[in-house]
Amino acid sequence: DTTHALDALSQEGLSEEPVQQEKEAAGSGGGVGGVWEMMVAGGRKTQRRRKNYKGRSRMASMDEDDDDDETDGAEDDENGGGGGVSERQREHPFIVTEPGEVARGKKNGLDYLFHLYEQCREFLIQVQNIAKERGEKCPNKVTNQVFRFAKKAGANYINKPKMRHYVHCYALHCLDEDVSNALRRAFKERGENVGAWRQACYKPVVAIAARQGWDIDAIFNAHPRLSIWYVPTKLRQLCHAERSITAASSSITGGGPTDHLPF
Amino acid sequence: DTTHALDALSQEGLSEEPVQQEKEAAGSGGGVGGVWEMMVAGGRKTQRRRKNYKGRSRMASMDEDDDDDETDGAEDDENGGGGGVSERQREHPFIVTEPGEVARGKKNGLDYLFHLYEQCREFLIQVQNIAKERGEKCPNKVTNQVFRFAKKAGANYINKPKMRHYVHCYALHCLDEDVSNALRRAFKERGENVGAWRQACYKPVVAIAARQGWDIDAIFNAHPRLSIWYVPTKLRQLCHAERSITAASSSITGGGPTDHLPF
DNA sequence: AGAAGGACCAGTGGTCCGTA
DNA sequence: AGAAGGACCAGTGGTCCGTA
Numbered sequence: 001d002t003t004h005a006l007d008a009l010s011q012e013g014l015s016e017e018p019v020q021q022e023k024e025a026a027g028s029g030g031g032v033g034g035v036w037e038m039m040v041a042g043g044r045k046t047q048r049r050r051k052n053y054k055g056r057s058r059m060a061s062m063d064e065d066d067d068d069d070e071t072d073g074a075e076d077d078e079n080g081g082g083g084g085v086s087e088r089q090r091e092h093p094f095i096v097t098e099p100g101e102v103a104r105g106k107k108n109g110l111d112y113l114f115h116l117y118e119q120c121r122e123f124l125i126q127v128q129n130i131a132k133e134r135g136e137k138c139p140n141k142v143t144n145q146v147f148r149f150a151k152k153a154g155a156n157y158i159n160k161p162k163m164r165h166y167v168h169c170y171a172l173h174c175l176d177e178d179v180s181n182a183l184r185r186a187f188k189e190r191g192e193n194v195g196a197w198r199q200a201c202y203k204p205v206v207a208i209a210a211r212q213g214w215d216i217d218a219i220f221n222a223h224p225r226l227s228i229w230y231v232p233t234k235l236r237q238l239c240h241a242e243r244s245i246t247a248a249s250s251s252i253t254g255g256g257p258t259d260h261l262p263f
Numbered sequence: 264d265t266t267h268a269l270d271a272l273s274q275e276g277l278s279e280e281p282v283q284q285e286k287e288a289a290g291s292g293g294g295v296g297g298v299w300e301m302m303v304a305g306g307r308k309t310q311r312r313r314k315n316y317k318g319r320s321r322m323a324s325m326d327e328d329d330d331d332d333e334t335d336g337a338e339d340d341e342n343g344g345g346g347g348v349s350e351r352q353r354e355h356p357f358i359v360t361e362p363g364e365v366a367r368g369k370k371n372g373l374d375y376l377f378h379l380y381e382q383c384r385e386f387l388i389q390v391q392n393i394a395k396e397r398g399e400k401c402p403n404k405v406t407n408q409v410f411r412f413a414k415k416a417g418a419n420y421i422n423k424p425k426m427r428h429y430v431h432c433y434a435l436h437c438l439d440e441d442v443s444n445a446l447r448r449a450f451k452e453r454g455e456n457v458g459a460w461r462q463a464c465y466k467p468v469v470a471i472a473a474r475q476g477w478d479i480d481a482i483f484n485a486h487p488r489l490s491i492w493y494v495p496t497k498l499r500q501l502c503h504a505e506r507s508i509t510a511a512s513s514s515i516t517g518g519g520p521t522d523h524l525p526f
Numbered sequence: 527a528g529a530a531g532g533a534c535c536a537g538t539g540g541t542c543c544g545t546a
Numbered sequence: 547a548g549a550a551g552g553a554c555c556a557g558t559g560g561t562c563c564g565t566a
Contacts, residue, residue, distance in 0.1 A: 091551090093548075093550070135502065160539085161542090162551065194549075230539075236399070424530075424532085428561090456527090
């Protein structure tokens with residue numbers, strides 16, 4: 001795994017080096033009952049998340065070692081409070097970067113985005129180890145439980161809507177890194193924004209599905225890093241729609257409905 | 264499949280021959296948009312469910328062909344109503360029967376019980392075919408959606424709590440039919456009730472799990488007819504508890520924790 | 527008493543839309 | 547404007563407990 005080299009790719013400010021602490025926590029998965037608790041406590045040591053509250057209240061010492069759920073959990077929700085309202089910092093937005101390129105300014109690059117998927121996978125593996133240890137039912141996918149676990153372990157920069165949003169981009173990265181890289185370079189050169197790049201990622205994935213009999217679930221499941229992600233609804237719909245079109249036109253030209261195995 | 268011979272095993276009264284109509288509906292799975300609707304309508308022909316309302320109201324003609332969801336759906340919920348309360352008939356309770364034995368009186372036998380699991384599998388396959396046809400996400404398990412589908416198709420005698428209740432019994436039947444049959448004979452002979460038989464089904468399944476490295480999920484998944492059922496919580500817990508005990512005692516006697524591959 | 531199943535509930539997958 | 551993510555919602559897995 002080249003995972004750790006990527007830590008450096010996340011940028012200064014909020015999103016700088018938000019990784020790292022889950023590595024201790026991972027352990028061997030051989031612990032006992034209190035593994036969850038151990039995890040959360042264990043994260044404290046090398047923590048480097050920052051919450052940089054910009055608001056009036058809570059300017060106190062939260063930079064280095066603020067991992068106690070009790071301490072910051074209790075007072076965080078000041079939205080409904082009467083007096084001081086603290087603004088919660090978000091992650092820096094993504095920009096289209098080339099492979100290996102570090103995003104500059106208050107931005108995050110796409111290598112960092114993909115790295116978040118790898119982190120989720122590591123959190124899933126931990127959740128699985130704990131579940132097996134306890135004889136509980138064991139998730140195969142990145143579920144709500146895994147996102148909750150990630151948050152508890154201090155990875156506040158990971159959240160479900162974000163991860164779901166870019167799954168098909170990660171899929172392309174997994175399934176055909178060359179095409180993925182080429183697309184990134186092209187969109188960076190053209191100065192496109194992340195939304196445009198994201199949209200463009202659908203087409204090559206659908207093309208891959210076309211070559212493999214249109215079974216996007218099978219394609220996800222066959223890939224060890226991709227199999228833990230739910231197939232995005234829109235990707236599924238695009239595959240289905242495209243298959244219908246292809247089937248219709250190939251039936252006109254006389255090709256069979258399943259001519260993805262040509263000879 | 265010997266499925267159809269079993270239809271005869273369901274008894275007179277409520278639970279007599281409640282099967283059969285889903286066979287037409289199954290079709291080739293090659294239909295289009297309206298397959299769901301077709302199903303429900305198609306079920307009408309050979310329907311033989313009876314709802315035998317015993318209450319004061321609704322003694323009308325409901326015996327032969329009352330499959331319109333509109334007709335009986337609207338007026339069924341009279342519990343909250345002021346005037347007439349109609350009592351809804353339940354399925355006959357199960358009794359412990361030998362393999363091949365037809366239950367007598369207002370009872371259902373265990374072959375019939377296991378047959379319900381096969382029916383659920385057929386309903387699942389139909390749901391899967393429809394989902395694939397439509398390019399929607401496709402369940403691998405008997406989900407709420409499948410139970411809803413079964414009900415729509417007229418199989419009112421199938422419901423989630425019942426099916427979940429006896430999963431481990433069906434598991435034993437799938438995994439070691441000889442042991443399952445022997446247990447049935449023994450419990451019938453002793454005049455035990457269904458509850459006692461059901462309880463007794465746990466132990467042999469746990470024993471099978473012990474021989475195969477305690478992974479009850481893997482055991483379920485490896486079996487084509489069992490893999491579509493969620494592992495029951497209690498069975499999972501029993502396997503886990505038993506493994507812990509075994510591991511503890513074998514570590515005392517010097518055996519390794521994974522001595523299920525002896526040589 | 528033993529048993530069938532309606533109906534409830536906590537937590538899920540999915541993603542909108544108020545926020546920055 | 548483009549984008550991140552809190553928070554909501556319909557439908558899920560799980561099974562209790564009022565019913566017969």
